[in-house]
Amino acid sequence: MTARGRKKRAAIPQGVVGRLPVYFRYLTELHSLGVDKVSSAQLGEALDFTAAQIRSDLSYFGSFGQQGYGYNVAELLQQVRQILGLNKRHSLVLVGAGNIGKAIGSYGWFRAEGFIIEAIFDIDPHLIGNIHGGCAIRHVDELKDYLQEHSADIGVIATPKEAAQAVCDVLVAGGVKGIWNFSPAQLNVAEGVIVENIHLTDSLLRLAFRLHEREQRLE
Amino acid sequence: MTARGRKKRAAIPQGVVGRLPVYFRYLTELHSLGVDKVSSAQLGEALDFTAAQIRSDLSYFGSFGQQGYGYNVAELLQQVRQILGLNKRHSLVLVGAGNIGKAIGSYGWFRAEGFIIEAIFDIDPHLIGNIHGGCAIRHVDELKDYLQEHSADIGVIATPKEAAQAVCDVLVAGGVKGIWNFSPAQLNVAEGVIVENIHLTDSLLRLAFRLHEREQRLE
Numbered sequence: 001m002t003a004r005g006r007k008k009r010a011a012i013p014q015g016v017v018g019r020l021p022v023y024f025r026y027l028t029e030l031h032s033l034g035v036d037k038v039s040s041a042q043l044g045e046a047l048d049f050t051a052a053q054i055r056s057d058l059s060y061f062g063s064f065g066q067q068g069y070g071y072n073v074a075e076l077l078q079q080v081r082q083i084l085g086l087n088k089r090h091s092l093v094l095v096g097a098g099n100i101g102k103a104i105g106s107y108g109w110f111r112a113e114g115f116i117i118e119a120i121f122d123i124d125p126h127l128i129g130n131i132h133g134g135c136a137i138r139h140v141d142e143l144k145d146y147l148q149e150h151s152a153d154i155g156v157i158a159t160p161k162e163a164a165q166a167v168c169d170v171l172v173a174g175g176v177k178g179i180w181n182f183s184p185a186q187l188n189v190a191e192g193v194i195v196e197n198i199h200l201t202d203s204l205l206r207l208a209f210r211l212h213e214r215e216q217r218l219e
Numbered sequence: 220m221t222a223r224g225r226k227k228r229a230a231i232p233q234g235v236v237g238r239l240p241v242y243f244r245y246l247t248e249l250h251s252l253g254v255d256k257v258s259s260a261q262l263g264e265a266l267d268f269t270a271a272q273i274r275s276d277l278s279y280f281g282s283f284g285q286q287g288y289g290y291n292v293a294e295l296l297q298q299v300r301q302i303l304g305l306n307k308r309h310s311l312v313l314v315g316a317g318n319i320g321k322a323i324g325s326y327g328w329f330r331a332e333g334f335i336i337e338a339i340f341d342i343d344p345h346l347i348g349n350i351h352g353g354c355a356i357r358h359v360d361e362l363k364d365y366l367q368e369h370s371a372d373i374g375v376i377a378t379p380k381e382a383a384q385a386v387c388d389v390l391v392a393g394g395v396k397g398i399w400n401f402s403p404a405q406l407n408v409a410e411g412v413i414v415e416n417i418h419l420t421d422s423l424l425r426l427a428f429r430l431h432e433r434e435q436r437l438e
Binding site for chain 2: 017018020021022024025026046047083084085086088090098099100102103104106107109110115153154177178180184186192194196198199200201202203204205206207208209210211212213214215
């Protein structure tokens with residue numbers, strides 16, 4: 001990292017943060033295809049941002065393209081990985097081994113990027129003891145004791161709505177600092193705990209709204 | 220709907236649109252609990268918005284609380300449903316019957332709200348003919364012909380990344396106007412087609428970033 005003008009990390013605006021995963025995905029793809037360099041114009045076209053926005057965003061990463069050359073893909077990817085905190089291992093516990101839980105547990109990408117599911121919990125006696133993604137499914141009653149013996153960075157909640165807050169409380173009491181919530185519940189957590197929601201229903205409702213709006217424009 | 224000051228529907232700002240599903244979920248819950256009325260202060264506390272923001276948002280729906288009474292829950296819910304376009308039936312086709320596809324196919328909420336999965340497609344010969352959520356799984360090669368005979372409002376893409384764009388092209392050519400994309404692919408569609416993405420990896424990356432940022436603040 002050079003000293004020339006790298007903006008302070010705390011100053012990264014939310015808009016840029018929201019675009020970080022998009023940069024990460026695209027740069028990963030370029031890198032896997034063996035592409036060495038990319039211009040802001042190329043990045044802009046591929047990601048549907050303006051070249052000026054790309055240059056502004058990348059300046060937050062301390063990365064400066066060379067005139068007539070562009071950006072070094074491997075270096076830029078490494079910087080994005082570092083900003084995202086991907087150079088460390090994250091331990092996850094997953095609560096809820098239904099279809100969504102199974103999908104998460106079998107998603108190879110997470111493991112490849114250092115997000116390791118260490119334990120899986122469910123309440124269904126038929127599932128307890130089954131192996132999923134290399135983990136034996138445990139009864140959710142064991143979650144509290146498990147967290148006393150093992151530290152976990154991220155708790156994944158893939159339970160029905162009704163169970164989500166109680167599970168969340170056990171996770172937070174057990175020291176989990178990040179909650180990845182797939183349930184439709186609006187979770188309350190202690191200050192300092194970060195909740196990232198995947199609300200499938202909200203997403204479908206936004207799509208329905210935009211379809212409805214489109215039809216009305218066409219009427 | 221009254222004439223007094225209802226703002227034009229086209230004028231609903233994106234921020235309000237993003238909050239519509241949150242109102243919808245909460246009002247549905249209140250309604251199912253038999254709650255008749257709710258004040259902007261109560262809504263604000265439950266949803267973590269200010270009462271002023273609630274009043275401003277709800278004015279877009281043409282809804283005005285009564286001083287000392289608040290809002291009628293059933294009426295407000297009906298208005299939100301109408302704005303979201305939930306009073307019509309949506310037909311869905313689902314492509315990809317892996318874990319994510321199965322989770323979507325078995326989510327009772329969608330059906331209850333009129334989002335009906337009419338057909339499911341996959342490429343895996345072992346899955347073809349299996350019944351899931353009342354639908355026989357068909358081979359994805361039949362998707363094009365299916366769409367010539369049946370209209371579909373929304374195409375759900377739950378395939379691996381590599382297959383997503385080709386599937387999307389068949390869906391759009393077949394007249395589908397809304398794409399609900401669960402694959403990590405960045406899809407290109409014709410103008411007028413609406414894409415709503417659920418990028419699991421982006422969501423996990425945002426959580427990782429915020430955890431990383433939190434740790435750095437504490438250091």
